[in-house]
Amino acid sequence: MTETTAPPGIRLTQYAHGGGCACKIPPGELETMVSGLLAGSGxxxxxxxxxxxxxxxxxxxxxxxRAVVATADFFTPVVDDPYDWGSIAAANALSDVYAVGGEPLVAVNLLGWPRETLPLDLVREVLRGGLDVAATAGCHVAGGHSVDDPEPKYGMAVTGLADPSRLLRIDGGRAGLPISLSKPLGIGVLNSRHKATGEVFPQAVAAMTTLNSAASRAALAAGARCATDVTGFGLLGHLYKLARASGVTAVVDVAAVPYLEGAREALRDGYVSGGTRRNLAWVEPHLDAGKVDGDELLLLADAQTSGGLLVAGEIPGAPVIGELVPREGAPLRLR
Structure with missing residues (x-):
């Protein structure tokens, strides 16, 4: 976390109804919205x-x-520190490029700001955080778009390049491949605790501002062809989408899943977002949970912000949390 010029007493998370990727439209509703948009067009x-x-x-x-990669991602404040929020939002937007095996080239800012409510000095810190993370990624930032908005929102639209013969796709999973996860879970419950209490969790900020560049390059070097990043739909939600698209069953070794320090305590104390509960409700019809209890399921469905890469294959430094097997019954199975 970097010291900023933010006026004392201003908590950005209190100016938004949700925080980070937990404020996404629920996955089931989103799929209904886009269903059939391209039907019949090919x-x-x-x-x-x-x-x-x-x-x-x-x-x-x-x-x-070559191939051009295009994405956009923005959200409401997930932390109170404006520089950290800008850094997290930029890392999260860049992650979508890394998740398909690309390298970011140029980004433009996307900003919504309640200009009559919050000081403009805070905007400078948000943008500075985004610029610094983009610079670390070797990605140019060139302008952007801003609107006067009752809720603060920030993110980026990012353009990158990739090798079309070496993409990481969500439908590229095959039976027999291990499942690796490059960042620990628990970001969502720690962010919920931060929003409610003001407690700061440097381990969560460090995880969210870590770029997925190394994990993406390692996956490509290892010959992986299937990946996605773990964000607002939680581990279970994103893994369900991967297994469904690939026509396999994803089996998760629950004891192998890593968590940030303090995550279980935050869950125990009730800091669970509505987005996490919606994630779990969405995947439960497609999940064989075995003997895994409800609290563990909530952690596995925890809505992450700027989470890690979920890769079908082994990559250095990332724990293996399960495997892909031939489709039998539910697309998701816990053991």
């Missing part, structure tokens, strides 16, 4: 990744054996 041959399975970014083939 996918253009150069659109390598589109709306079909809910991948993290769009990918279009261009000349020269």
């Amino acid at each position: 996918s253009p041959p150069d659109l390598l990744v589109g709306l079909d399975d809910g991948d993290d970014a769009a990918v279009v083939r261009i000349e020269g054996g």
Whole structure:
């Protein structure tokens, strides 16, 4: 966390109804909204990744054996520190490019700000955080768009490049592959506690501001062809989408899933977002939970912000949390 010029006493999280990726439209509602939009039109041959399975970014083939990657992501404050919020939002937007195996090239800012309610000095800190993270990623930032908004919102639209023959796709999973997770879970419950109490959790900020660049490159180097990032739909939600698109069953070794320090205590004390509960309700019809209890299920469905990559394959430094097996019964199974 970086010291900022934020006036004392201003808590950005109190100016938003939700926080981070937990304020996403629920996955079931989102799928209903986009269902049938392209029915009967077919996918253009150069659109390598589109709306079909809910991948993290769009990918279009261009000349020269390359592909353009395009994505956008923004959300309400997940932490009170404006610099940290800007850094987290930028890392989260860049993650969508890494999740499909691309490298970010240029980004533009997306900003909503209650200009008559919150000082403009805070905006500078938010944008500075985003600029610094983009610079770390080697990604240019060139302008953007802003609106006067009752709730503060920030993020980026990012354009990147990829090798069309070496993409990471959500539908590329195959039976027999291990499942790796590059960041621990628990960001959601810690952020909920922060919003409610003002307690600061440096371990959560560090996780959210860590770029997924190394994990993406390691996955490609290892020959992986299937990945997604873990954000607002939680581990179970994103893994369900991957298993469904790939036609396999994802089996999770619950004891192997890593969590941030303090996550279980935050769950125990009731800091669970509505987004997390909606995630669990969405996946439960497709889940064989075995003997796993309700509290553990909530952690597995915890709505993450700028979470790690979920990769079908082994990558250095990332724990293996399960495996993909031939589809038998539910797309998700816990053991």
